[in-house]
Amino acid sequence: ANWFPYMVGSTEPAFSNAPPKNVSYTPLPKASKKWNVCVSFPHMKDAYWLGVDYGVTEEAKRAGVKLQLVEAGGYTNLGKQISQIEDCVAAGANAVIIGGISADGLNNLIKSVSAKKIPVIDLVNGINSPDISAKSLVSFYTMGYSTGEYLAKKHPKGTPAVKVGWFPGPAGAGWVEAAHKGFMEATKNSALKVLDPKYGDTGKEAQSKLVEDVLQANPDIKYIAGTAVTAEAAQGIVKSRNLAGKVQLLSFYITPGVYDGIKQGQIMASPADSMVIQGRIAVDQAVRLLEGKPVLKHVGPKIFVVDQKNIGKIVKDTILPPDSFSPVFNVN
Amino acid sequence: MNESTVNKPTAMPWVISGPKTLFRWGLKIGVLPIFLGLALIVFGSLSDQFLTVQNFINLLRQSVYLILVSLGQMLVLISGGFDLSVGTVLAITSVVSSMTMSYLSHQGFSPEWVIALGCLAGLVSAFVVGSLNGMGVSLFKVSPFIMTMGVQSIGFGFALYLTGGVPVSGLPSEFGDVFGFGDIFGMPAPVFICVVGAVLVWLLMERTAAGRHLHAVGGNARAAELSGIRSGRMLMMAYVLCAGLAAIAGLLLTARTGSGEANIGGTVALESIAACVIGGVSLRGGIGKTINVVLGAIFIVLVQNGMNIANIGSYLQMVVLGGLLIIAVITDQLRQKYLV
């Protein structure tokens, strides 16, 4: 089944923070020639970026373009990401799609790349460069925000205060800070009392430790919100401390693990940003730019919160990769 | 070689101040117990949640993994080497064992068998990694640093290739219930296993010829050979056991997380070495005491746990932890000086 037409929010004028208008997005049926597209990820170590990988590679196959994917191995390797993108260009990429490690750190590079008439597309993470040709993303700010919003609705100002443990992810990573800002913004004027953020690598043992300690320090905690890894790790801990039902878990982005968690009622909710679609759209934007076709420069899938109520209704493989999928780095 | 530098005792008046007797006593038992004591007091006063039984158990359970890995690391350090691949071993064991388990349970084996075979598979993969390291170091005389770093990279690539970074789910729930959250003789299962492991390592190092020979190889490889020790075998043993202990930690972690993860153990290599060094293990080989290494590991975990509970901001935590490591070692240096 085709993924399109797909309801997306399109920002007009592009790259402004005007509220996005709802439009239905339909990609080109096929690319006119076998363009050589290069995709750069911060890393390929978790289910989220695996999902994006699924999106870009599937779309490349569908549109019939060549695609090479590189990953920098982690959010502390900006230098490596720069080198990799340079290598892509050296290897003759026609367009570059970047899931940036840093919002500003790639600006110079992007300037020099776009100077070569190579369109640069900003995927998922958000980059501030003026030389970006198109953006396909739901900013992590929005993700954090909608997570916070979801909770704030449940506990409006005036209702009894509740404590929320907050685990945004590895300190210093761009997406973490963005999500943090959004979440705080959304929970600002509500009954929610958000404990100060516990940063930590998105490895399960690291997050488990943090969750255990926070539960230890604040027995009266009601919600645990954070990365997908946090939510997944917390399930076992909550069960073992038989706090099931007393403490609710939320993730600010969705992964297969979180999806199952919600299905089984162990995780309360998570906003879905359909990273698969973001990937698909980015590739289509690249093709359109290369072929000079009209292009929506700044779009992101409509974001919606998945919880027990609506999880039955949504189509899994638009927001998540199939379980069988394993990473693909090349499409020829 | 810096240790061996001719050092004229740099006078440190402030150390001697304070009650003499206490000071003497401190010199005896070493700095780690004292630091642990201080940490307990400080964090206890910072949060009333800290000095609770539950948190104590919690703390022990958290320490288990680092302790096990550090014990392995100690063996390698004593042999005069290095093991940067422990993190990978954790990852590989977790991935391999859980993939095996989920496969077998789909085949409808009984949980006992699934778990047993799964763990076996994990241990075997760890054994492979360990013997790779051992062979490189003993046979081909590759610098342990490069050898284990190379293997680390290879192994991680392999683990990611197997999983694509996606957690491997579908483990029999019994696995988690027993080895993750279960109790044995009133102790949390992981703690129990860790204690057993520590005792065995202690026996090996203090009460067997092999242990002594390992010390010897680290102390002076050439002399060891001439005194009829096959240093090759000793090195092999060190690296295999190290991988083995890391594998056990990996299995326990898997039981705890309930899924196979390629992304566990990112920082464990450096942390375990740190635990050993503040436990008084020499990076030049030949020197190291099991008990102190255990204390070292506990110290690191305790500080992290304490700071989390005392609600200290993450950035500050990095600073404090780094500072404490250094101070601990400095104090130990001074102790050495005043001991004589």
Place this chain on the structure above:
Amino acid sequence: MNESTVNKPTAMPWVISGPKTLFRWGLKIGVLPIFLGLALIVFGSLSDQFLTVQNFINLLRQSVYLILVSLGQMLVLISGGFDLSVGTVLAITSVVSSMTMSYLSHQGFSPEWVIALGCLAGLVSAFVVGSLNGMGVSLFKVSPFIMTMGVQSIGFGFALYLTGGVPVSGLPSEFGDVFGFGDIFGMPAPVFICVVGAVLVWLLMERTAAGRHLHAVGGNARAAELSGIRSGRMLMMAYVLCAGLAAIAGLLLTARTGSGEANIGGTVALESIAACVIGGVSLRGGIGKTINVVLGAIFIVLVQNGMNIANIGSYLQMVVLGGLLIIAVITDQLRQKYLV
């Protein structure tokens, strides 16, 4: 000590096979040039984009940062130490310098001044970190591993505290234009600076008394002391210079990224040590050649670059890179054997 173990030459028929003369010649010039040559051939055949002028320049520019850091690392390793804090130095320099710059340019200073003062601030902060390391190691005799690891953690916490994890923007564009993308004498500016740096380090180590003394301190600290060398000062020098070189790399990277980043240089510490070791630097101190270290760094970058261009999947890349490191060192071991 493993190096010095009694080694029965493990027969390696394949090494001797192939034209004898070529083999002899190979023994002379060492393995790195050969491996570099092979890499060029292999990747050249894998992709026609590889052996292009553009990619060559590209490759050089990328190597700059690792080369500079590795040179610093070499000094510390030769002194018998270790520097795990180079990554932090990169980060701190980047953050401090760019914060200074953006502040000053808001004050409306002229770009020249802004850049000059900014770089100065960065270098000063690096100097602080370096002398911290040096003091801990030389004065308090802290194991270099712990000392630099501690400082690394402290520094990173500090850098994050300064920026809150958000990139610092607002640098004068001239900075990037000149030091990031500019040319000097037809060479990319970073490359030029790197060459200068390498030459200076070479002079220091091969042609000055200080360099000799550093070798001596690492080779036999006691001997050094008895020959009237102040090993304390030498260690201090090593760590400060190491931080200094890392700082230059940090500034160049900042010029390239156009923003101050707390999260650059995550893996640079291990990579730089790896570059040194495959460049023949001994982790036990006293041994190391500048040129080989440069080659080692280039080798690592070249392989990564080549694999990217030959678009090899990144999981496979990890495996290949790890394997190559090991093989390079093994080959060198064999070479040593046949040399005698």
Place this chain on the structure above:
Amino acid sequence: MDDILLEVTGLGKQYPGVKALDDVSLCLHKGEVLALFGENGAGKSTLISIIAGAQTPSEGKLTLLGNDCQFQTVLEARKHGISAVFQEFSLVPSLTVAENLFLGEEPTRFGLVNQSAIQQQAKQLLAQLGFDIPLSAKVGSLGRAHQQMVEIAKAFRHPVKLLILDEPTASLSDKETRQLFAFVERLKKEGVGILYITHRMQEIRAIADRVAVLRDGKHIGTVDAKVTAEERLIEMMAGRAIDNIYPKIAANPKEVLLAIQHVSTLSGVKDASITVRRGEVVGLAGLVGCGKSELLRAAFGIDKVTQGEVLFKGRSIKNHHPSSMWKSGFFYLPPDRRAEGLFLSFSSRSNITIPALRHDKHRSRLGGLSPRRELGTAKSLAKRVELHDRNLHKAVGLLSGGNQQKALFARGLSTDIDLYVFDEPTVGVDVGTRSALYELIRELCESGAAVVVISSDLPEVMHLSHRLYVMSHGRVVSELAGEQLTESNVLQHFFDKEEALS
């Protein structure tokens, strides 16, 4: 007297647990050689290391040419014209000979090291001492003997008023020793004062003017070297009389234990053949670098045998691992105890028992290793080599040279051994200890073991061995026994190049 060069008054040094020096007073005149004589651990090295600025005294003072001095560093002492050759080498293995010679005082030009100057100054230096060592060789690749020469040469980098030599000939063989003495004579004429530490009587006779005897850190007395009788000196040193230090070893050769046939090695041995029988002591002599060590190192499995055959108890053991050699009863005592023998950071106890840990007598009831029984073994062995119990728990690196050597001997007794190979068995060992060790060798031999003694100390090999092989340039050039075994005979063979023994 006005020609007093150095005066030491009331010098004392306290080490943890040991008072290494106790109220020592001496004086040294210009142009005289004062020999320091004393048992291992008497405090000789400590004394000179204080004079040379490597250690600081706990009490007492030094007077150099009438004015007090208290050196903090070796460099400071050297500035005052005091330079020392220490017992433990202070060389950097990774640097070349030339670089080591000028370490710390490289001649520079425009801030850069002046290579050519170093090269030619180094050449001069070695030339005047009559040593020939490749200037550009890495020190680490040299044999102990060559390293010793470099160490000595270092002391003469610049004009010296006071020269200190701590057992400089320990690993030199006669040729170099004679060259060294000649040079010392020259220095004496130039009015240089020399402090000379040795354990070898004949050396004291050869160059010393006066002998200062130390015992347990105390200065027993200073006597004239030329007139005082040997027995008297030894008595002062040991506090008891020791008659003839070389024991008479009864020879009753039995079956051949070790047969080395036409062996060549990478380390320079060429087509060498020797046989060793039970119940006899076989000596190996030759110039430095003649390969006498290498020959048996090859047999023991350290160096690789490239040609020929090695038979032990009739079995071929060519290129076996040392550990299987131990098991089959072959013990090799390495010449460089610090580099190849001891685990310096370990207690002497562990050093002694390490090869025997697997032995059942060290098993506890539960089958593990029993520290108590191990200690028992260590104690009894220590007694056999006359190593004092208090040293058992000290780190062996802190023991004096002689005691280290005793510990090394004790290790050889820890398991059942049939063939003992002693390579430079008494390097830096005092006369008392030596007689004890020789006594041990006698016991071993007479109780039916085979013994090989490799030594650069000619009297030693000659007195101990029943048969003596002389090696030169990696070849066994002669086999001497009985009457032929005379110094002149041996020396004459040292230098013949051609005609290997058939």
